[in-house]
Amino acid sequence: MTSALSEAERRHWLRLARTENVGPVTFDQLIRRFGTAGQALAALPDLARRGGRAIKLATDAAIDKELADGAALGARLIASCEAAFPHALAALDPPPPVIWARGRAELLDRPSVAIVGARVASAAGQRFARGLASELGQAGHVIVSGLARGIDAAAHEGALPSGTVAVLGGGVDDIYPPEHAKLYARIAEDGCVVSESEPGRTAVARDFPRRNRIISGLSQAVVVVEAELRSGSLITARLAAEQGREVLAVPGSPLDPRAKGTNDLIRQGAAICEGAEDVLRALEGLRGLHEPDRSYGAGPTADPDDALREAVAALLSPTPVSRDEIVRATSAPAPLVFAALVELALAGRAELLPGGMVATA
Amino acid sequence: MTSALSEAERRHWLRLARTENVGPVTFDQLIRRFGTAGQALAALPDLARRGGRAIKLATDAAIDKELADGAALGARLIASCEAAFPHALAALDPPPPVIWARGRAELLDRPSVAIVGARVASAAGQRFARGLASELGQAGHVIVSGLARGIDAAAHEGALPSGTVAVLGGGVDDIYPPEHAKLYARIAEDGCVVSESEPGRTAVARDFPRRNRIISGLSQAVVVVEAELRSGSLITARLAAEQGREVLAVPGSPLDPRAKGTNDLIRQGAAICEGAEDVLRALEGLRGLHEPDRSYGAGPTADPDDALREAVAALLSPTPVSRDEIVRATSAPAPLVFAALVELALAGRAELLPGGMVATA
Numbered sequence: 230m231t232s233a234l235s236e237a238e239r240r241h242w243l244r245l246a247r248t249e250n251v252g253p254v255t256f257d258q259l260i261r262r263f264g265t266a267g268q269a270l271a272a273l274p275d276l277a278r279r280g281g282r283a284i285k286l287a288t289d290a291a292i293d294k295e296l297a298d299g300a301a302l303g304a305r306l307i308a309s310c311e312a313a314f315p316h317a318l319a320a321l322d323p324p325p326p327v328i329w330a331r332g333r334a335e336l337l338d339r340p341s342v343a344i345v346g347a348r349v350a351s352a353a354g355q356r357f358a359r360g361l362a363s364e365l366g367q368a369g370h371v372i373v374s375g376l377a378r379g380i381d382a383a384a385h386e387g388a389l390p391s392g393t394v395a396v397l398g399g400g401v402d403d404i405y406p407p408e409h410a411k412l413y414a415r416i417a418e419d420g421c422v423v424s425e426s427e428p429g430r431t432a433v434a435r436d437f438p439r440r441n442r443i444i445s446g447l448s449q450a451v452v453v454v455e456a457e458l459r460s461g462s463l464i465t466a467r468l469a470a471e472q473g474r475e476v477l478a479v480p481g482s483p484l485d486p487r488a489k490g491t492n493d494l495i496r497q498g499a500a501i502c503e504g505a506e507d508v509l510r511a512l513e514g515l516r517g518l519h520e521p522d523r524s525y526g527a528g529p530t531a532d533p534d535d536a537l538r539e540a541v542a543a544l545l546s547p548t549p550v551s552r553d554e555i556v557r558a559t560s561a562p563a564p565l566v567f568a569a570l571v572e573l574a575l576a577g578r579a580e581l582l583p584g585g586m587v588a589t590a
Numbered sequence: 591m592t593s594a595l596s597e598a599e600r601r602h603w604l605r606l607a608r609t610e611n612v613g614p615v616t617f618d619q620l621i622r623r624f625g626t627a628g629q630a631l632a633a634l635p636d637l638a639r640r641g642g643r644a645i646k647l648a649t650d651a652a653i654d655k656e657l658a659d660g661a662a663l664g665a666r667l668i669a670s671c672e673a674a675f676p677h678a679l680a681a682l683d684p685p686p687p688v689i690w691a692r693g694r695a696e697l698l699d700r701p702s703v704a705i706v707g708a709r710v711a712s713a714a715g716q717r718f719a720r721g722l723a724s725e726l727g728q729a730g731h732v733i734v735s736g737l738a739r740g741i742d743a744a745a746h747e748g749a750l751p752s753g754t755v756a757v758l759g760g761g762v763d764d765i766y767p768p769e770h771a772k773l774y775a776r777i778a779e780d781g782c783v784v785s786e787s788e789p790g791r792t793a794v795a796r797d798f799p800r801r802n803r804i805i806s807g808l809s810q811a812v813v814v815v816e817a818e819l820r821s822g823s824l825i826t827a828r829l830a831a832e833q834g835r836e837v838l839a840v841p842g843s844p845l846d847p848r849a850k851g852t853n854d855l856i857r858q859g860a861a862i863c864e865g866a867e868d869v870l871r872a873l874e875g876l877r878g879l880h881e882p883d884r885s886y887g888a889g890p891t892a893d894p895d896d897a898l899r900e901a902v903a904a905l906l907s908p909t910p911v912s913r914d915e916i917v918r919a920t921s922a923p924a925p926l927v928f929a930a931l932v933e934l935a936l937a938g939r940a941e942l943l944p945g946g947m948v949a950t951a
Contacts, residue, residue, distance in 0.1 A: 353845050480841035480853050483864035484714050492841050492862055501857050503844035 232312045240292055241266035242308045246326035247287035247295070247427070248273065250590070254581035255574045257323035258567060260310075273575060279538065280576030298428040304331040304401050317341070318446045321472060323583065325425045325443060331401040332421040336392050341371040342508055343448035343469070345462045346380025346479075347455040347487050354380060354455040354487065357479060359387035361452065364505035366391025373447050375440060376413065376422075378406055380454045380462075385412060385420075393420040394447060398432030398440040400424055405432060423447070437461060442583075445469035450511055452477045452502050456490030463490050466499065471584065475511040477502035533569035537561050541569045545579055549586040593673045601653055602627035603669045607687035608648035608656070608788070609634065611951070615942035616935045618684035619928060621671075634936060640899065641937030659789040665692040665762050678702070682807045682833060684944065686786045686800070692762040693782040697753050702732040703869055704809035704830070706823045707741025707840075708816040708848050715741060715816040715848065718840060720748035722813065725866035727752025734808050736801060737774065737783075739767055741815045741823075746773060746781075754781040755808060759793030759801040761785055766793060784808070798822060799829075803944075806830035811872055813838045813863050817851030824851050827860065832945065836872040838863035894930035898922050902930045906940055910947040 234242060245266040246256055259269040270286060277284030299306055307314050309324040315337035318324050330337065342365050344358055362372045362384040372388035374381040376395040385393045395416045397403055401424045404413045416422055425439050426432070432440070441464055445451050451469040453476070456462040466476050478499040481488025495501055500511050533541075537559065544555050556566045570587055573579035580590040595603060606627040607617055620630040631647065638645035660667055668675050670685040676698035679685050691698065703726050705719055723733045723745040733749035735742040737756040746754045756777045758764055762785045765774045777783055786800050787793070793801070802825055806812050812830035814837070817823040827837050839860040842849025856862055861872050894902075898920065905916050917927045931948055934940035941951040 353843060357843075357845060479844060480849070480856065482714060482718075482842050482846075482849075483840060484718060485843075488841070488843075489864075492864060495841065495856065496862050501853055503850075503853060 231310050234308055234311060238266065239306065239308060240296075241270055242310070243295065243306065243327055244287045244289075244292050245270050245273075247291065249285055249287075250277075250575050250577050252574070252581060253323045253325055254583060255571055256326045258571045258581065262568070262571070276572045277575040279532070279535075280572035280574070281542075281578055282576040284575050295427045299329055299401075302331055302402055302428055304329045304422075304428060305334055307334070315447055317448065318443065321442070321446045321583075324446075325439070328423055328425055328443070329401045329428060330421055330423050332417045333392075333419070334421055336371050336394055336421045337423065337447060339371045339392065340369060340512075341373050341394065341448045342512075343373040343444050343451040343465070344380065344384035344454060345374055345444065345451065345465050346384075346453055347457065347460065347462065348378040348381075349487075350379035350383070350455050351485070351487060354479075355383035358383040358454045361454070361502075361505055361508070362387030362393070363391070365508060366393075368505060368509060370508075373444055375444055376405070376409055376416070378409075382409060382412060384454075385416060389415055389419060395420065395422050396440050396443045396447070397422060397424045398426065398436030400426050400428040400430040402428050403431055438464065441465040442468050442472075445472055445474055448474060450475035450477060450508055452479070452508060453491050453494060453499070454479045454502075455481065455487040456494075457486055458489045458493060460490050463494065466494055475500065475508075475514075477508060477511055479503070531562075531565055531568070533561075533565045533572070537565060538569040538572060541566060542573055542578055545573075545587065545589045547589050549582055549588040552585050552587050555587065592671050595669055595672060599627065600667065600669060601657075602631055603671070604656065604667065604688055605648045605650075605653050606631050606634075608652065610646055610648075611638075611936050611938050613935070613942060614684040614686055615944060616932055617687045619932045619942065623929065623932070637933045638936040640893070640896075641933035641935070642903075642939055643937040645936050656788045660690055660762075663692055663763055663789055665690045665783075665789060666695055668695070676808055678809065679804065679807045682803070682944075685807075686804060688786070689804070690762045690785050690787075690789060691782055692784075693778045694753075694780070695782055697732050697755055697782045698784065698808060700732045700753065701730060701873075702734050702755065702809045703873075704734040704805050704812040704826070705741065705745035705815060706735055706805065706812065706826050707814055707852075708818065708821065708823065709739040709742075710848075711740030711744070711816050712846070712848060715840075716744035719744040719815045722815070722863075722866055722869070723748030723754070724752070726869060727754075729866060729870060731869075734805055736805055737766070737770055737777070739770075743770060743773060745815075746777060750776055750780060756781065756783045757801050757804045757808070758783060758785045759787065759797035761787050761789040761791040763789050764792055799825065802826040803829050803833075806833055806835055809835060811836035811838060811869055813840070813869060814852050814855060814860070815840045815863075816842065816848040817855075818847055819850045819854060821851050824855065827855055836861065836869075836875075838869060838872055840864070892923075892926055892929070894922075894926045894933070898926060899930040899933060902927060903934055903939055906934075906948065906950045908950050910943055910949040913946050913948050916948065 263269040358380045366388040371392040373394045374384045401422045445468045476499040478491035478494035556563045624630040719741045727749040732753045734755045735745045762783045806829045814823045837860040839852035839855035917924045
């Protein structure tokens with residue numbers, strides 16, 4: 230953790246984050262091994278070649294454009310190693326390497342609760358979400374959500390006077406759905422809009438899991454208000470549980486399909502949420518979030534040989550397994566196996582997933 | 591447990607059950623001590639006098655009338671010591687000393703599920719209860735409820751083709767509410783109507799806890815569909831939990847006051863019920879019910895002296911305490927303290943409660 234990166238370091242950090250095949254896990258591994266983004270970038274071509282395929286680094290022009298676009302929006306780029314990076318997000322393992330924040334970035338370090346739910350929500354559900362957001366806001370909590378239709382929008386609306394954060398899958402200027410333009414403008418002014426993506430990017434389906442991970446990551450608790458089975462809100466709830474956050478769900482009638490997901494969460498152990506008091510009670514019991522020890526720099530320097538790298542590659546499949554399982558299967562030292570996985574990831578032959586899991590890309 | 595009482599024994603059993611100040615706990619204690627209802631009846635006047643007040647035994651005329659009334663209705667009196675007494679009820683500690691059954695009494699020994707809930711129920715709640723009763727009925731379960739308006743009636747209706755039991759607070763001929771006369775007639779014909787009270791009795795408020803205890807007592811599981819906070823259905827659920835029965839509750843929106851009670855049950859550990867499958871799953875995990883060892887007869891014969899009896903009386907208050915606590919406080923042998931409590935109960939100076947608790951009457 231550094232107080233703030235220099236201009237040059239910031240460019241390196243962003244360039245490493247934007248390079249193909251570098252996801253948050255690989256990013257984290259590279260920084261651990263090489264100490265700085267600049268040194269990791271210098272090593273990347275060689276690592277990828279060893280992994281089996283040349284890598285195309287993000288271009289200087291692309292980084293110039295992203296920084297200029299962000300500046301034009303009045304948005305702020307925050308690297309995960311900087312003091313200004315939200316503490317709750319920094320506690321993720323690994324955190325997103327960078328975020329863009331438009332509006333009052335100081336809200337990101339206030340106690341926060343996420344309220345998420347169905348896009349096609351009932352009027353009652355929206356009313357409940359609005360009231361809950363308002364009450365939690367009055368109790369001092371920032372309300373985090375995803376600017377989607379239905380429950381998300383109602384939650385933001387209820388928390389506009391007290392403070393709300395919208396996390397987007399596209400860039401911080403990607404207003405979707407279009408009818409939320411006015412809501413977006415008020416959040417960008419009085420609240421904060423956050424994204425892991427570059428400004429100008431339009432969200433596509435695969436951006437939403439990362440978006441959801443930031444929604445839960447910024448929050449001490451996630452409340453799901455109305456959700457069908459197999460809906461995105463349940464993914465956010467699962468991520469929240471994995472991140473050690475409190476998960477609450479609003480119960481509903483079995484005759485209402487929008488209650489299937491929330492009732493199912495309650496079956497699985499989520500706390501029942503009938504109002505703000507339930508959330509405040511759940512937060513009382515919450516232990517503080519601890520940032521994992523990242524000990525940047527001073528990582529292992531040994532390189533895996535070709536035989537080990539190919540042995541590791543042969544062990545991968547589309548079904549994620551833990552890195553520890555790969556280590557056991559190869560009987561090689563863990564740092565060497567991890568280094569081989571990073572090389573394979575950079576070459577597009579492996580995908581490093583949060584939680585220490587790995588699969589073929 | 592005897593296969594069936596003789597005519598004379600049955601009269602004694604009923605007369606003891608109908609004598610003032612003889613509740614189920616006192617009844618059970620007296621049978622344990624004296625072996626038969628006849629011997630207990632013979633001892634009663636003396637015991638009550640020792641307790642401090644004369645006792646009025648139920649009159650022969652009253653017993654004649656009750657037996658004649660029941661016979662006129664085609665109803666059957668079953669004593670808790672008889673083989674025909676429902677096994678699930680016999681497992682209660684203590685069981686009701688007698689029940690009247692009108693209709694197909696054989697249903698009382700089939701696997702049963704109680705469905706209870708709000709009298710002022712929503713149309714959706716009634717539809718849910720009816721469907722649940724029908725599905726559980728098709729799965730081989732008798733549906734037990736209380737013939738009340740709303741959820742109770744819907745549950746009975748759904749289970750009419752497969753088998754349903756209505757437990758009444760008044761006598762087995764006490765049709766309440768009056769608009770359920772037709773439903774009552776069908777249950778008395780195809781199902782079974784049960785009551786602990788004498789035929790002809792109109793239910794009053796204090797009959798309902800006993801009625802609720804039989805509803806849960808007859809059932810392996812109790813499902814609560816819609817209930818406000820502090821409602822009778824929640825009392826049935828609590829009794830069910832105390833009796834070792836499964837308790838399930840149907841969740842609902844926090845905006846619906848009829849879901850407050852069921853959501854609260856779920857908070858307290860009740861299983862979520864979204865349909866028949868949930869009930870069947872809960873029953874799979876259920877251990878069999880075991881009748882407590884009553885070892886009728888061969889009870890202690892020693893009599894407590896006046897000093898002990900008054901010491902015990904002085905320890906009682908309107909707040910129930912366990913009999914064991916009284917034993918500890920007196921340092922006297924437990925059988926003597928229990929005998930003193932029975933004497934005080936018969937004299938109307940103590941109330942023996944299920945679960946081994948005792949208070950001033």
